[in-house]
Amino acid sequence: MAIALENAVETEVAVRLEDLHKVFGTGRQAVTALDGIDLAVRPGEFVCLVGASGCGKTTLLNLIAGLEQPSSGRITLTTSRPAVMFQEHALMPWLTVHRNIELPLRLAGVGRAERAAKVEELLSLVRLEGTGRKRPHELSGGMRQRVALARSLASAVQGSADGKHALMLMDEPFSALDAITRDLLQAELLRVWRATGTAVVFVTHDVREAVRLGQRVVLLSSRPGRVVDEWDVDGLTGSDELVAVDTIAAKLREVISTHAAA
Ligand SMILES: Nc1ncnc2c1ncn2[C@@H]1O[C@H](COP(=O)(O)OP(=O)(O)OP(=O)(O)O)[C@@H](O)[C@H]1O
Numbered sequence: 646m647a648i649a650l651e652n653a654v655e656t657e658v659a660v661r662l663e664d665l666h667k668v669f670g671t672g673r674q675a676v677t678a679l680d681g682i683d684l685a686v687r688p689g690e691f692v693c694l695v696g697a698s699g700c701g702k703t704t705l706l707n708l709i710a711g712l713e714q715p716s717s718g719r720i721t722l723t724t725s726r727p728a729v730m731f732q733e734h735a736l737m738p739w740l741t742v743h744r745n746i747e748l749p750l751r752l753a754g755v756g757r758a759e760r761a762a763k764v765e766e767l768l769s770l771v772r773l774e775g776t777g778r779k780r781p782h783e784l785s786g787g788m789r790q791r792v793a794l795a796r797s798l799a800s801a802v803q804g805s806a807d808g809k810h811a812l813m814l815m816d817e818p819f820s821a822l823d824a825i826t827r828d829l830l831q832a833e834l835l836r837v838w839r840a841t842g843t844a845v846v847f848v849t850h851d852v853r854e855a856v857r858l859g860q861r862v863v864l865l866s867s868r869p870g871r872v873v874d875e876w877d878v879d880g881l882t883g884s885d886e887l888v889a890v891d892t893i894a895a896k897l898r899e900v901i902s903t904h905a906a907a
Contacts, residue, residue, distance in 0.1 A: 658723060659810050659844040660686040660709060665718035667704050678704045680869030682718070688810040691838055691845045693859030695852055695893065697901045701870030702848040706814045709846065724812035724844065728800035730793055732817045736781040742768070742792050743777035749800035763802075767795040770837055787826035790818060794834065801843050811843035820849070831858055852894045856886055862893055866900050873900055 665682040668675050678701040686692050694702050707713040708720060710729050728749070736745045743764050750760045768774055771791040781789050801811035819827040835858060838845055849855050855862045860879035863872055874896055878889050 657687055658685050658721070659688045659690065659812055660684070660724070660846065661719075661721040662705075662709070663719040663721075665705075665708065665720065666716045667701070667708060667713065668716045677869040679708075679715075680871050682865075682870065682872055684863060684872060686812075686844055686846060688723070689842045689844055691847065691858060691860045693847045693849060693855035693862045694865060695849060695855045695862060695897060696865035696870065697867045697897070698850065700865045700867040702850075702865060703816055705865075705870070706816050706846065706848055709812075710814050722812070723810060725801070725809040727812040727814050728797040730797040730813065730815045730818045732820055736789060736792055736796070738781050740780070741777060742773070742779050742781070742784070745781070745792055746795045746799050749796065763799065764795075767799055770798065770840065771795045771833060785826075786822055787830060790822065790830060791833065793818070794830075794837065798837065798841060798843075802841060811841065813843050813845045815845060815847045817849055818847075819854070820851070827854075834858065852897060853890050856881065856889050856893065862889075864893065864896060864900065866903075 662682050662684045665679055666677070667679040668677050670676055682705065684692075694705065696702055704713065706729070708715050709722070710727050712729075737748070740748070746764045746767055747760045750763055755763070764777065765774075768777060771794055773788065773791050773795065776784065776788070776792075781792065784792065797813055797815075801813050819830050822830065831854065847855070847858060852862075856878045860877070861875060862878050863875045865871065866873045876889060876893060878886075881889050
C-alpha cells in the first residue's frame with residue numbers, strides 16, 4: 646500500500662493503479678468495494694469511469710485523491726496533487742466567487758497580484774467574467790458548477806506550476822443539472838480540458854456523457870468493483886458515437902444483470 650510521487654518527465658503515465666483493493670469494515674461487516682483494479686492514465690488523457698451504482702467509482706476517485714487509503718495495491722501519481730470536483734459544488738457560501746476561486750492559490754502561498762490575475766483568467770476560461778464579486782447563492786446551479794470548475798482548475802494548474810502534469814478528478818459533476826445546462830457545461834469542460842492539457846478522471850453513470858467527453862471509457866463491475874472492459878472513444882462523432890454508446894450501454898446492462906442474478 647503506497648502512494649508514490651515520481652518525476653513526471655520520466656514516464657508517460659500520470660496515474661497508475663496496480664492491483665488496488667479497498668475493503669470497508671472487518672469480519673462479517675466487511676464490504677469489498679474494489680477488488681484488484683489495474684489502470685493507467687496518460688498525462689493529459691481524459692478517462693471516464695462508468696459502472697452501476699455502488700460499484701466503487703467514488704471510492705476509486707477518493708483513493709487517487711488520497712482521501713482514502715487502499716487496503717492493498719499501489720497508486721503512483723506523476724502529477725501534482727490532484728484537484729477534485731464533486732457533484733455538489735461545495736463552494737464556501739460566505740465567500741465571493743473571486744475568493745472561492747482564489748482559495749487554492751491562497752493556500753499555496755501565491756501572492757495577491759498573481760492571485761487576482763489568475764482568478765480573472767480562470768473566470769474568463771469558464772465564461773463567468775464580471776461575476777467575481779457575487780456570492781454563490783446569487784448564481785444559478787450551472788454557474789455555481791462553473792465556479793467549482795474554475796476553483797478545481799486553480800488547484801490543478803497551481804499544483805502543476807512546478808512542471809508536473811495536472812490531474813483533475815471529477816465525480817459526477819454535472820448530474821444534478823438540467824439537461825441543457827449539463828450539455829453546455831460538458832462543452833465547456835472539453836474546451837477547458839483542451840486549453841489546459843490536464844489529465845481528467847471523470848466518474849459518471851451516464852454512458853452518453855462518458856462517450857462524449859472521454860478519450861477512453863472504462864467500465865467497472867459492481868461489488869466488488871473490477872475493470873470489466875474499456876473502449877477507445879477518442880474523436881468519435883455521428884453514427885460511430887451512437888454505436889459506441891449502444892455497445893457500452895449493452896455491456897453495462899449485462900454487468901448489472903449478472904450482478905443482480907449472482
Ligand atoms: N466509508 C464507507 N464505509 C463502508 N462502506 C462504504 C464506504 N464508502 C463506500 N462504501 C461501500 O463501497 C461500495 C462502493 O461505494 P462507492 O460510493 O464507491 O460506489 P459508486 O460506484 O460511487 O456508487 P454511486 O454511483 O451510487 O455513487 C458500496 O457498496 C458502498 O456501500
